[in-house]
Amino acid sequence: MPFRVPKQDTASWYDFKVLMFGPRMSASGTRARINFKDDVLEVNGPGIWITVLVDQVTLRPGGYDGRQWMLTWVSEEGTLSALLTGESDLRMMASLAPASIARQIEAGLKTDRSRHWRFRLLAGLIVAGVLLPCLLVLLFWINSERFAGWVAAHVGVREETRLGELAFAQLRPSLRLVEGGPALGAVREIGERLTVGSRYRYHWYLADSPEVNAFALPGGYVVVYTGLLRAADSAGELAGVLAHEAQHVELRHSLKNLIHDLGWRAVLAAALGDYSGGVWADMAHRLGTLKYGRDLEREADRLGMEALVRAGIDPQGMATFFARLAAREGASIALLSTHPASEERMRTLRQASTQHGRYAYRPLPYDWRVIRARLPAIAPP
Numbered sequence: 001m002p003f004r005v006p007k008q009d010t011a012s013w014y015d016f017k018v019l020m021f022g023p024r025m026s027a028s029g030t031r032a033r034i035n036f037k038d039d040v041l042e043v044n045g046p047g048i049w050i051t052v053l054v055d056q057v058t059l060r061p062g063g064y065d066g067r068q069w070m071l072t073w074v075s076e077e078g079t080l081s082a083l084l085t086g087e088s089d090l091r092m093m094a095s096l097a098p099a100s101i102a103r104q105i106e107a108g109l110k111t112d113r114s115r116h117w118r119f120r121l122l123a124g125l126i127v128a129g130v131l132l133p134c135l136l137v138l139l140f141w142i143n144s145e146r147f148a149g150w151v152a153a154h155v156g157v158r159e160e161t162r163l164g165e166l167a168f169a170q171l172r173p174s175l176r177l178v179e180g181g182p183a184l185g186a187v188r189e190i191g192e193r194l195t196v197g198s199r200y201r202y203h204w205y206l207a208d209s210p211e212v213n214a215f216a217l218p219g220g221y222v223v224v225y226t227g228l229l230r231a232a233d234s235a236g237e238l239a240g241v242l243a244h245e246a247q248h249v250e251l252r253h254s255l256k257n258l259i260h261d262l263g264w265r266a267v268l269a270a271a272l273g274d275y276s277g278g279v280w281a282d283m284a285h286r287l288g289t290l291k292y293g294r295d296l297e298r299e300a301d302r303l304g305m306e307a308l309v310r311a312g313i314d315p316q317g318m319a320t321f322f323a324r325l326a327a328r329e330g331a332s333i334a335l336l337s338t339h340p341a342s343e344e345r346m347r348t349l350r351q352a353s354t355q356h357g358r359y360a361y362r363p364l365p366y367d368w369r370v371i372r373a374r375l376p377a378i379a380p381p
């Protein structure tokens with residue numbers, strides 16, 4: 001029989017709600033109340049009245065998740081446990097219980113906190129170790145050239161051409177296009193000759209600007225600045241630039257670059273058929289300054305040179321033009337900022353042009369001096 005003492009006046013005592021477990025008690029626990037009176041722990045409940053010396057009581061973690069606490073002791077009938085619920089109850093008990101229990105409660109609260117922290121740390125590590133890399137990979141993928149390449153590969157020539165048309169329409173107001181004259185004629189004729197059999201219908205434009213620059217938009221929109229014609233020594237040099245730019249279209253570098261640069265916004269806008277939004281306006285002033293990266297430049301150089309040879313145009317011009325621009329020290333040349341004339345690039349261009357130079361090329365049928373002389377007067381800055 002448990003040690004029992006006669007029931008006393010409990011009015012001044014504080015009761016803690018518990019679930020009692022032990023011999024001859026419900027497996028799901030029996031509701032009861034416990035309180036402390038000096039060195040005695042008293043349990044009251046339906047059909048239960050138990051007292052035990054607190055020295056014999058131990059505090060341990062309990063409940064299904066080990067996040068609750070129970071007071072246990074061994075009686076003559078077996079082990080009895082009183083499961084407490086709620087941390088605030090436990091704190092209250094720490095202040096009311098005799099010292100031996102209070103110490104155990106304090107220690108218990110401390111381990112509970114550290115267990116709590118361990119749980120948080122684990123959760124943090126899961127987030128950092130699993131979710132964050134996934135997120136980074138996703139972000140990287142969205143921003144990567146590979147993603148741009150993937151999107152570009154899924155865009156049909158018609159959509160690509162539409163995109164180029166839109167881009168050019170945005171850009172057009174800021175360009176002073178040359179409407180006629182021998183220079184525009186040469187640009188068009190040489191350009192057509194270099195792109196015979198292409199799946200794109202090219203549009204060749206000459207814009208009046210002192211900038212030494214040229215660029216290509218998706219779908220075959222190529223713009224050459226009069227500044228570039230002034231800097232070129234021959235039609236062969238112009239042909240070299242056009243051959244190179246056309247390769248950026250043929251190889252879809254322009255499309256990839258545009259998608260890469262504008263990212264999701266462009267893809268989304270294009271997917272939704274929204275060609276009116278700010279995305280395109282934003283794009284317009286970037287088009288002439290988009291860089292392709294070394295690998296794509298190398299590819300455009302190599303295939304551009306082959307296109308020149310196929311068109312029966314001496315490929316020397318491509319190498320001499322970039323070499324001469326590179327030699328114009330101090331001058332800021334737009335074309336070189338997007339097409340850096342690195343030592344390596346120049347060497348490769350020279351080697352390729354020497355290799356292709358074995359054939360006899362018929363000179364291009366233009367009087368370059370006349371073409372240059374009839375360019376519009378240099379536009380005011």
Ligand SMILES: [Zn+2]
Binds near residue numbers: 297339
């Ligand atoms: Zn290029």
